[in-house]
Amino acid sequence: MSRINVFILAAGLGERLRPITDHIPKPLIPILGKAVLQSILEKVSTLPVNKIGINLYHKKELINDWIIHSDFSKMIELFPEDPILGTGGALKNAGTFLSANTFLVHNSDIISDIDLEKLLESHLSSENMVTLAVHDYPEFNNLAIDEGGFLKGVGRATKESPSSPCGMGRGEDEQLYLLPKMERWLAFIGIAVYSPESLKFLPSGTSSVVYAWLNALAAGYKIGTLDVSGRYWSDIGTPASYARAVIDELRKNGEMVFIHPSVGGCKHVELDGYVVVENESILNKGVFLRNCIMLPESITYPITPLPKGGEGGVFENCIVGPDFKIDLSESEMLGSSGEADAILIGTGGSDRKYYRIKRHENLAVHMKCIDSDTDFQRHIEYTRFFQRHSIPVPELIAVEPDNMKAFFEDLGDLYLYSWLKCPREPEQIEKIYRRVIDILILIHTIATKHVSECPLLQSRVFDYEHLRWETGYFMERFVEGIKNIRVNNLSALNDEFHRLAVKADSFPKTVIHRDFQSQNIMITKGEIPRLLDYQGARIGPPAYDVVSILWDPYYRLEDNLREQLLNYYINEVSKIYSRKHLMKKNPPTPPLLKGGKGGLLDNRDILFNETDFKLAILPCRLQRHMQALGAYGFLATVKGKKYFLKYVPEGLRLLKEDVSFSKDEYPELYNLVKEL
Numbered sequence: 001m002s003r004i005n006v007f008i009l010a011a012g013l014g015e016r017l018r019p020i021t022d023h024i025p026k027p028l029i030p031i032l033g034k035a036v037l038q039s040i041l042e043k044v045s046t047l048p049v050n051k052i053g054i055n056l057y058h059k060k061e062l063i064n065d066w067i068i069h070s071d072f073s074k075m076i077e078l079f080p081e082d083p084i085l086g087t088g089g090a091l092k093n094a095g096t097f098l099s100a101n102t103f104l105v106h107n108s109d110i111i112s113d114i115d116l117e118k119l120l121e122s123h124l125s126s127e128n129m130v131t132l133a134v135h136d137y138p139e140f141n142n143l144a145i146d147e148g149g150f151l152k153g154v155g156r157a158t159k160e161s162p163s164s165p166c167g168m169g170r171g172e173d174e175q176l177y178l179l180p181k182m183e184r185w186l187a188f189i190g191i192a193v194y195s196p197e198s199l200k201f202l203p204s205g206t207s208s209v210v211y212a213w214l215n216a217l218a219a220g221y222k223i224g225t226l227d228v229s230g231r232y233w234s235d236i237g238t239p240a241s242y243a244r245a246v247i248d249e250l251r252k253n254g255e256m257v258f259i260h261p262s263v264g265g266c267k268h269v270e271l272d273g274y275v276v277v278e279n280e281s282i283l284n285k286g287v288f289l290r291n292c293i294m295l296p297e298s299i300t301y302p303i304t305p306l307p308k309g310g311e312g313g314v315f316e317n318c319i320v321g322p323d324f325k326i327d328l329s330e331s332e333m334l335g336s337s338g339e340a341d342a343i344l345i346g347t348g349g350s351d352r353k354y355y356r357i358k359r360h361e362n363l364a365v366h367m368k369c370i371d372s373d374t375d376f377q378r379h380i381e382y383t384r385f386f387q388r389h390s391i392p393v394p395e396l397i398a399v400e401p402d403n404m405k406a407f408f409e410d411l412g413d414l415y416l417y418s419w420l421k422c423p424r425e426p427e428q429i430e431k432i433y434r435r436v437i438d439i440l441i442l443i444h445t446i447a448t449k450h451v452s453e454c455p456l457l458q459s460r461v462f463d464y465e466h467l468r469w470e471t472g473y474f475m476e477r478f479v480e481g482i483k484n485i486r487v488n489n490l491s492a493l494n495d496e497f498h499r500l501a502v503k504a505d506s507f508p509k510t511v512i513h514r515d516f517q518s519q520n521i522m523i524t525k526g527e528i529p530r531l532l533d534y535q536g537a538r539i540g541p542p543a544y545d546v547v548s549i550l551w552d553p554y555y556r557l558e559d560n561l562r563e564q565l566l567n568y569y570i571n572e573v574s575k576i577y578s579r580k581h582l583m584k585k586n587p588p589t590p591p592l593l594k595g596g597k598g599g600l601l602d603n604r605d606i607l608f609n610e611t612d613f614k615l616a617i618l619p620c621r622l623q624r625h626m627q628a629l630g631a632y633g634f635l636a637t638v639k640g641k642k643y644f645l646k647y648v649p650e651g652l653r654l655l656k657e658d659v660s661f662s663k664d665e666y667p668e669l670y671n672l673v674k675e676l
Contacts, residue, residue: 003050004101004120004193008040009090010108011057011081016238019324020295025059027108028066029236030278030296031249032258036236037063040106041072047104047116053097054108055079055090088207091199099196105209107190111245112233114191119226123193128224129216130198133191135229140187143225151223154210155185186225189233239319240332246293247274247334254643257418266422270525273413274333277422290316290413291333297322359407364397369404376404378456379535383408385454389446392439392530411530417518417554419527430561436521436529436549437569440513444542445576448510451539462514462540467501467623474626477633482648483676493668500666504619507541507612514538516545518554542573543616547624553651570610577608618661622669625655652676 014021020029027037044052052075056063060080067076079094091098091105104120114133123131132151134143142155194212201215213223236242250256257271260279269283273291277283280297287300292315294300299322300315317333319326334343343356352373355366369376383396395409416436420429451458479485487493513520513534520533546569550562557565629651635644655673663670 002101003048005051005053005098005103006044006047006049007053007055007091007094007098007103007105008037008044008108009055009087009105010037010063011055011060011084011090012109013058013084014109014237017236017242020239020242020319020321020326021058023322024295025063026236027063029242031111031236031246032253032276033260033278035066036111037066037108038070039111040108041070043116044104044106045072045075047120049075050101051097052076053079053094055081055085055094057081057084083206086206087209088202088211089205091194091209091212092202092204092207095199098194099199102193102195104193105191107235109236110190110233111236111249112189112191112228112231114189114228114231114233116191119191119228120193122226123195123224126224127222129195129221130213131193131224131226132213133189133228134186134225135189135227135231135233136184137187137233141185143186143188145184145186145225149225149227151213151217151225153217154214186227186229189228190235239326240328243293243319243328243333244335246276250274250276252643253646254641255418255421256413256415257421259422264423265425267425267428269422270527271414271419271422275418284313286313288314288316290314291330292316292318292320294320295322356410357407359397363410365394365408365410367406367408371404373404375535376406377401378460378537380406381454381456382534382537385450385457386443386447386531386534388453389442389450391442391447391534392528393534394530394532411522411524411532414523415519416521416523416529419523420518420555426558426561429557430564432523432527432529433549433557433561433565434568435527437565437572439521439529439531440516440542440545440549441569441572441576443513443537444510444545444573451511457511457537458539460538461509462512462538462544464501464505466538466540467504468497470623470627470630471497471501473630473634476630477637478626478629479672479676481637482629482633482645485672485676487672489668493672496666496669500619500622500669504541504544504616504623507543507616507619509539510542512538512540512542512545513548514540514544516548517552518549541616541620543613543620544624547617547620551621551624551654553625553628553647553654556650570613573608574610618658621654621658622662622666625651625658629655 008027010025010027012026014026017026017029027040028035030036031039041052052072054063054067054076056078057080064078067073067078070076077097079090079097081090081093085093102120102124104116119131119133132143134145143151144153144155146152192209198212198216201212201219202209203211217223232248234241234245234248236245250258256274258276259266260277260281262279263277263281263283266283268285268287270288271290272288275289275292277289277294278296278298281294282299283289284300289300298320300313300320315325317328317330319328330343344353352370353368355368357364357366359366367379380396380399380401383393386393387395394411397407397409399406416432419432475487479487513531514536515533520531522530522532524530546566550557550565629648632644632648632651635641652673656676659666659670659673
C-alpha cells in the first residue's frame with residue numbers, strides 16, 4: 001500500500017461546547033488524561049502515513065504548543081488560517097500538501113473505533129473520487145445512499161453550522177437539495193478518504209467540503225461510502241456528548257473513577273458514580289462529587305454555603321471548569337440504558353444486568369437475570385440470611401421469581417476499588433480496610449454459627465473438586481488461552497495440583513464469600529463498607545477470603561499494612577472464638593458439620609488456631625491467584641471484556657511471589673509460572 005497524507009480538521013470554534021472552548025480548544029479537550037487530538041494521532045499513525053497536516057484557527061497558540069511537545073511533532077505540518085476557512089476551504093488551503101497522493105481527512109472532535117485501514121483499502125480498490133465513512137444515526141442522517149453504496153445527494157449542504165456535527169449544516173442561503181427517494185439515509189461520521197483530483201472541485205476561500213462531493217457528483221464522478229454502522233462513534237460537539245464520550249471511555253476500561261496523578265489527596269472528599277478529575281484540578285475539603293467531570297485546572301469552588309466554614313460543595317451530574325459549571329441530567333451524562341426511566345449501572349464481569357430505577361419515589365437497583373442463572377435463588381436466600389445476622393448486604397425490597405427479577409436497596413456506585421483511585425492517607429486506607437475485615441469476621445463467625453438456617457449455603461462446600469476446577473480453569477483460560485503455552489509435563493503438574501487441592505481442602509471451614517475483593521465492596525456515605533456479589537458464597541477455608549482482599553490484584557497494599565491487617569483479623573477472630581468469649585455471648589451449640597476433610601468450625605471448642613490459619617494462607621494464595629488469572633482470561637477472551645487483561649500483570653506478580661515461597665513443594669508449578 002502506497003503512503004498517504006492525513007489531514008486533521010482542528011480549526012473550529014467549538015461554539016456548541018462553550019464555555020469549555022473558551023478555555024480549551026476542542027482538539028485538546030481531555031478524555032481520561034489524553035487529549036482527543038492525541039487519540040486521533042495515535043490512531044492515524046498506524047496507517048502508512050507520510051505526513052500529517054493540521055489546520056489551526058481557534059486558540060491556535062495552545063494547539064501549536066501542544067504539538068511541539070508531542071511525539072508526533074516531526075511528522076506534522078501546520079496550516080494556520082485567518083479567517084477560518086471551513087472544512088472545504090481548509091483542504092483547498094493545503095492543496096499543495098494534499099495534491100501529491102491519496103489523503104485521509106479526520107475531524108478533530110470524533111472518537112471512534114472504526115477500521116481506518118479498511119476505509120483506506122475500500123477507497124484504493126475502487127474508482128471513487130471520495131469514500132465517506134457513514135453510519136445509521138437517525139439524528140444526523142442526511143446523506144442519500146443508493147443500493148450500491150454511492151452518494152446521490154445531501155439533505156443540507158453548504159458551510160458548517162454550529163447546530164450540526166461533522167461539518168454538515170445549514171449554509172448562508174439555507175439551500176436544500178431535493179432528492180429522489182433512496183433506499184437509505186445515513187450520516188457522515190467525519191472521516192473520509194479523498195483522491196487528490198477532488199481538490200479541483202473546491203472553490204477558493206471559505207467553503208464546506210460538501211461542495212467537493214456535490215460538484216464531483218455533478219461532473220459524473222463516484223462518491224462511495226463504507227457503512228460502519230454498529231461501530232463505536234461519538235462526537236464531542238456538545239457538553240452532553242462530551243460527557244457521554246468520557247463515561248463511555250471509563251466503561252470501556254471497566255472503571256468508574258479517573259483521578260489524574262497531578263491531583264492532590266482525597267482525605268476529605270466523597271465520591272460516587274462516575275468521577276473524572278483532570279490534571280492540576282483542586283478538590284476542596286468537604287466536596288462531594290457524583291457523575292462529575294472536572295476539566296484541567298478546575299476547582300470545586302463553593303456553590304452553596306456550608307456549615308462550619310466548609311470549602312466544598314455538592315457537584316452532581318455536571319462538568320466543572322476553572323470558572324464555570326455546566327449542569328446536565330443523569331440521562332445526559334450516562335446515556336440511555338434501553339430501559340424506560342432506568343440507568344444501567346455496574347462494570348463487573350457478570351452477565352446480570354443492574355439498573356437504577358425509581359420505585360415508589362425512592363431509588364432502587366433492579367437486578368435482571370437470564371432464565372438459566374442458577375445463582376438467582378441463592379442471591380435471594382443468601383440476602384435474607386445475611387441480613388438476619390447483620391452482614392451489611394443491600395436490603396431486599398421485592399422479588400419476581402417468575403421473571404428472574406429482584407429489587408434491592410441502592411448502595412450507590414462507589415466500589416472500594418474506585419475509592420482507592422483517589423490518593424488517600426495511609427491512616428484512611430487502614431481505617432477502611434479494618435472496617436472491611438470486620439465484615440469478613442462477621443461472615444466467618446456469626447454467619448457460620450447460624451448457617452443451618454440457610455440450607456442452600458450450608459450444602460455448598462468449597463472442597464477438593466472445586467479447588468481442582470480452579471487450577472484447571474487457570475490452565476485452560478490463562479496458560480493456554482492467554483499465554484498460548486502447552487505444558488509437556490502435564491502429568492507431573494496435575495499431581496502437584498492434586499496435592500495442593502488436598503492440602504487446601506484439609507483446613508477447617510467457615511462460611512466464606514469466595515470473591516472477597518475490592519470490586520465487590522461498596523463504600524457508602526460516611527465511608528461505610530457494604531457487601532456485593534455474595535451469591536457465590538460457600539463453606540470453605542476462611543484464609544481464602546483473607547487472601548482475596550489482602551493480596552488483591554485490583555489493588556496492591558503496602559506490605560507492612562497488609563501485615564497489620566492480617567494481625568488485626570487474627571486477633572479479632574481469636575477473641576470471638578475463645579471459649580471464654582463464646583460462653584459469655586453465645587452459648588455452645590452442636591457442631592454444624594464435622595468429620596472428614598476440613599470440617600466446619602465447631603463452636604464447642606477453642607476453634608481458631610492461629611498456626612493452622614497461617615499454614616492455610618500460602619495454599620489459598622496459590623489457589624486464589626490462579627483462579628483470578630483464569631477468570632481474567634475467560635472474561636477477556638470469551639466475554640469480550642478486554643479491560644480485565646490490565647489486571648494480569650499484578651495477578652501474575654502475586655502468583656510468582658506465591659510460587660517462590662513454595663518451589664520446593666511444587667517445583668513443576670514454580671517452573672511453569674516463572675516462564676509466564
